[in-house]
Amino acid sequence: MTDEIIRTENLKKNFGKLEVLKGIDLSVMKGEVISIIGPSGGGKSTFLRCLNLLEIPDEGKIYFEGTDIMTQQKNISKYRQKIGMVFQNFNVFPNMTVLDNITLAPTLEKKIAKKDAEEEAMSLLIRVGLEDKAKEYPRKLSGGQKQRLSIVRALAMHPDVMLFDEPTSALDPEMVKEVLNVIRDLAKSGMTTLVVTHEMAFAREISDRVLFICNGIITEEGNPETIFTCPQAPETIRFLSQVL
Amino acid sequence: MEKIIRLWNMYYMTFWKGLGGTLWLSALTVFFGTLLGMFVALLHMGKSKILRGVADIYIEILRGTPILLQLYFFWIGLPKLVPFELTDTQCILTALIVNASAYISEIIRAGINAVDKGQWEAARSIGLTETNVMTRVILPQAVKNILPALCNEFISTVKGTSLASVFFVGELMTSQRTVQSATFLALESLTIVGIIYFVLNFVLSKLLVLLERRLTISD
Numbered sequence: 001m002t003d004e005i006i007r008t009e010n011l012k013k014n015f016g017k018l019e020v021l022k023g024i025d026l027s028v029m030k031g032e033v034i035s036i037i038g039p040s041g042g043g044k045s046t047f048l049r050c051l052n053l054l055e056i057p058d059e060g061k062i063y064f065e066g067t068d069i070m071t072q073q074k075n076i077s078k079y080r081q082k083i084g085m086v087f088q089n090f091n092v093f094p095n096m097t098v099l100d101n102i103t104l105a106p107t108l109e110k111k112i113a114k115k116d117a118e119e120e121a122m123s124l125l126i127r128v129g130l131e132d133k134a135k136e137y138p139r140k141l142s143g144g145q146k147q148r149l150s151i152v153r154a155l156a157m158h159p160d161v162m163l164f165d166e167p168t169s170a171l172d173p174e175m176v177k178e179v180l181n182v183i184r185d186l187a188k189s190g191m192t193t194l195v196v197t198h199e200m201a202f203a204r205e206i207s208d209r210v211l212f213i214c215n216g217i218i219t220e221e222g223n224p225e226t227i228f229t230c231p232q233a234p235e236t237i238r239f240l241s242q243v244l
Numbered sequence: 245m246e247k248i249i250r251l252w253n254m255y256y257m258t259f260w261k262g263l264g265g266t267l268w269l270s271a272l273t274v275f276f277g278t279l280l281g282m283f284v285a286l287l288h289m290g291k292s293k294i295l296r297g298v299a300d301i302y303i304e305i306l307r308g309t310p311i312l313l314q315l316y317f318f319w320i321g322l323p324k325l326v327p328f329e330l331t332d333t334q335c336i337l338t339a340l341i342v343n344a345s346a347y348i349s350e351i352i353r354a355g356i357n358a359v360d361k362g363q364w365e366a367a368r369s370i371g372l373t374e375t376n377v378m379t380r381v382i383l384p385q386a387v388k389n390i391l392p393a394l395c396n397e398f399i400s401t402v403k404g405t406s407l408a409s410v411f412f413v414g415e416l417m418t419s420q421r422t423v424q425s426a427t428f429l430a431l432e433s434l435t436i437v438g439i440i441y442f443v444l445n446f447v448l449s450k451l452l453v454l455l456e457r458r459l460t461i462s463d
């Protein structure tokens with residue numbers, strides 16, 4: 001747990017005149033589970049999206065296993081293969097079966113034989129309890145099932161890091177648990193995980209560290225017990241008193 | 245009415261040939277217009293500002309000037325530009341293709357833009373190259389939006405090709421002119437050609453409705 005996998009230095013991002021990230025410094029260790037909380041519009045999603053270069057930062061550096069990835073933009077897709085991302089709105093591919101959703105990237109970008117990719121996809125589906133949906137199209141799935149699919153779609157590329165951006169915010173309450181369980185298992189298995197979430201109890205339970213992002217900076221960070229029981233920064237105190 | 249039937253009985257081969265020419269011309273126009281239009285659309289949506297501007301001007305000019313003018317332009321200008329001989333039909337066909345490509349590129353662009361932004365992000369996040377994002381994830385979904393509009397374009401192309409008769413290129417309107425000059429029955433031959441156009445487009449637009457229904461069912 002001591003090797004650093006991701007480091008950001010003074011990361012900044014603007015949308016036009018709006019400064020969304022104002023200098024984020026973060027070091028993530030291998031196997032670490034980090035929850036990111038904070039008020040709406042604070043820049044949590046933008047920060048995650050910068051980490052896999054879905055947004056290109058305006059300033060600052062991102063190191064992945066010691067390499068400055070902004071200088072590697074030609075290999076951007078190779079880099080993204082190492083970082084799985086799960087979105088609030090699932091974003092599964094509606095025109096492909098569940099199985100094809102999962103095997104698309106491994107067969108195209110890793111040149112894995114279709115048969116092997118499908119075999120692995122099936123074992124991933126079993127892991128999240130979707131094995132009987134393999135041949136279905138996503139329109140037949142519930143929200144919770146779609147989200148579990150999007151998680152295994154990312155896992156099929158064997159990423160070193162998983163990013164979750166409010167993975168349960170678009171779900172009906174009864175489906176939240178099944179998705180959180182998958183994320184919890186993944187985190188426990190040693191996957192380096194960054195999760196933006198409004199599920200405070202979950203964040204408290206699974207995290208090694210909690211970041212509070214507000215107005216484009218990390219205003220407070222620490223272990224979950226400290227953050228949730230005696231927060232220091234006034235922004236954190238106000239935020240937690242509203243959501244807890 | 246009798247005259248029309250007699251005219252049809254005498255000249256139906258000419259009209260059939262004209263219809264064949266119209267369909268052939270329209271099919272080629274839409275087919276190559278789609279290939280060219282795809283290329284223009286990709287430039288239009290690409291990263292390079294300059295190429296985007298070029299595509300924009302191309303589209304604006306073609307949509308902002310009358311098609312008849314464009315036909316004349318290609319008919320007179322194109323043979324001077326190329327080192328080999330061109331028939332009138334080739335010049336006119338080129339003009340029709342170029343004209344259609346402007347409209348079709350906008351159809352393609354709109355179809356692509358209608359695909360949820362989240363699909364781009366998800367496809368990129370699993371590490372697909374930009375080419376694969378486009379060809380494997382976005383375009384297959386965009387086709388659903390593009391296909392119906394493309395059929396519409398085919399219908400308006402069918403009508404648009406009638407202008408080729410100005411240059412005596414073999415198509416329906418030209419066959420009308422042939423028949424008219426042989427028989428001096430202007431209204432009658434126009435009526436026949438009008439009916440053919442109408443029936444053709446009526447059938448085509450019914451087929452289009454069927455196609456649209458098919459596409460929405462599979463959603």
Ligand SMILES: Nc1ncnc2c1ncn2[C@@H]1O[C@H](COP(=O)(O)OP(=O)(O)OP(=O)(O)O)[C@@H](O)[C@H]1O
Nearest residue numbers: 015018020038039040041042043044045046047166
């Ligand atoms: N592509 C964009 N273009 C312009 N503004 C954007 C864009 N993406 C985000 N923003 C703005 O940046 C700010 C931060 O957005 P971000 O989505 O990162 O916040 P967040 O902390 O994830 O909020 P939430 O909890 O609501 O998801 C917001 O004001 C948002 O409107």
Ligand SMILES: [Mg+2]
Nearest residue numbers: 044045046166
């Ligand atoms: Mg967000």
